[in-house]
Amino acid sequence: MRISVFRKAHFNAAHRLHNPNWSEEKNKEVYGLCNNANYHGHNYNLEVKVTGEVDPETGYLIDLKVLSDIIKEKVEKKFDHKNLNLDVPEFKTTIASTENFCYLIWQILDEALGEDLDVQIRLFETPRNYVEYPAT
Amino acid sequence: MRISVFRKAHFNAAHRLHNPNWSEEKNKEVYGLCNNANYHGHNYNLEVKVTGEVDPETGYLIDLKVLSDIIKEKVEKKFDHKNLNLDVPEFKTTIASTENFCYLIWQILDEALGEDLDVQIRLFETPRNYVEYPAT
Amino acid sequence: MRISVFRKAHFNAAHRLHNPNWSEEKNKEVYGLCNNANYHGHNYNLEVKVTGEVDPETGYLIDLKVLSDIIKEKVEKKFDHKNLNLDVPEFKTTIASTENFCYLIWQILDEALGEDLDVQIRLFETPRNYVEYPAT
């Protein structure tokens, strides 16, 4: 019985969109307000979807307490109340866009959850703008 | 023109997670607070997705009044304001986990909606924990 | 500068509405499905409103971490994953209605927050049914 369970989490962070290979003018033109030199920020919402087989003995695909603890330990601790550009090493060399941020969180959770479980995530930068990886 | 329509419903119920083949200690260890002997409860939210062909004459995939009545008759009447463990025969022999509950509701709706319509459901135990069957 | 801060919390519990001084018939007639002998349950949502003066040094009315810890310690621990009728002494002698439950939580928080802070709460039994105390 292949099923998916979902768990939501949230955290907040500051960031800016800025490509160091571009002039200030080009950065402003491409990223607009999101390029503000002093950063801005978001309440990020995260939906983690885990797919696999239900264990008939426990009735669980995965203990949601375990899943929730993994998200807290690996994702919330790393990003909550942080500045993505300054406090997160991975964004020294990548644009801190929602697309790249979503992919980074997916990599972290995919590794943490092991081979038997498939992971897909949705990362909400605002309630109206969000990103899903991998694409289905 | 293959399309999906969705209908949301809600009901509330009491339940507990308990495996009768285990000791009390093991039940407490695996299920934690969810094992409380006197039960706890939830406002369950249900999203039913029905996929098929649109009827060009009515413009409908399915009359949502019909779908809504099926959900009321087959799902809400059976589970609303009930104790899943004590009032629902299917949970005498299965753990009343959200995974198993989701699969049970899917079986009921899949049978009720017939062969021409594909059914997928999401069952929310809380706004942050939910399950989808079948997995995509 | 008199201001109000709000903090939301949530927990879930089983309960039933039942007046031991009435016959089974009268209980069924008055409470309907909510009288189910085996209980049903809810995801309760709680909004706590605290009103008072802002401390100019901290910029806080109350540290929301402190408020959140009080709610966890005094409310969530007492009611989360419990059966209100069986596990909560106060409901041995009072109907476990949302009105009485709201008033009980208000008493607990009003005492915990002290004389300088005014407390008002909203308790949501479902997203569509909720209660506020004290009335304004």
Added chain:
Amino acid sequence: MRISVFRKAHFNAAHRLHNPNWSEEKNKEVYGLCNNANYHGHNYNLEVKVTGEVDPETGYLIDLKVLSDIIKEKVEKKFDHKNLNLDVPEFKTTIASTENFCYLIWQILDEALGEDLDVQIRLFETPRNYVEYPAT
């Protein structure tokens, strides 16, 4: 890196369900209240999902400002504060059902977004009734 980005929009409109090839009686029987001769209306919510490859230089799949402007120009301007039956030529010959409306908006956005991007939309007639095209 294939990813999906989502953007939400909203608008409101009047409509009625009515098949001109049927008698008044049959229209009432099939469509019920939705057949009201003087129309009724909805706050429509739209979720647009766009799938494709992330541009490593910008970190964007598509600039959400661009996507939002396309939705405003092509969808909101055409439908917002309109009567679907009277003000929208496409519904002179098609039933103004959510299914057909969803497909119409998909056609508009699929053409506007070009061949490199896949589009899927969800159209919410109410928070509890919605439609998705294409089906997955």
Added chain:
Amino acid sequence: MRISVFRKAHFNAAHRLHNPNWSEEKNKEVYGLCNNANYHGHNYNLEVKVTGEVDPETGYLIDLKVLSDIIKEKVEKKFDHKNLNLDVPEFKTTIASTENFCYLIWQILDEALGEDLDVQIRLFETPRNYVEYPAT
């Protein structure tokens, strides 16, 4: 023990803003898109707040089933799937603005609920625009 209980309801309707004493130009200038001759529409959400004393025997301020039935009978039946301007006599002589609509619903419910209960309502035209009467 003075307490407030709340009940939410929803319905949808078409309307337009139009003052028959004004020229077409003035109507367009004042009401903009909301003046569209062929109407537009909304999913209205209604929050009804009822304040009074809790009955110690039932634990209820008011049976929410009773309140919900009054709202259905007196409000939903009258406005749901209707055109406010054409199907509702009260709007023949009053502008169908959310302010006037809110006051009309309050009058209906205030009369239906009797002298011992105070009524206040919030009427949502959209999730972002809403009105409350009476003002507190």
Added chain:
Amino acid sequence: MRISVFRKAHFNAAHRLHNPNWSEEKNKEVYGLCNNANYHGHNYNLEVKVTGEVDPETGYLIDLKVLSDIIKEKVEKKFDHKNLNLDVPEFKTTIASTENFCYLIWQILDEALGEDLDVQIRLFETPRNYVEYPAT
């Protein structure tokens, strides 16, 4: 006829809580993660409540387009995609707490809306933490 109308808006910003008169240790102790030197951020949601008399000719308390434009011009332009501590002069000498931020926005809107209209606002730092001024 005294009534209240509400309008919601949203914007996002970076900030940190920091009292320059305190040592780094005391700042960390009082503000915890919110003191992060590199800032963090939020999607702020704003609910503006305006109370006054309805104009019988227009049926409006205030044209919501006008209210919405005032909020855009005076609030969103000033705070959206900004760093409250670095980009907003008022927070050079005040703690950028939600309490102080709420009071600042109230001052701006109270002045903009004039003497005939009463203003009260709710500022949401997250969906679970928010502040209201003035207190009622």
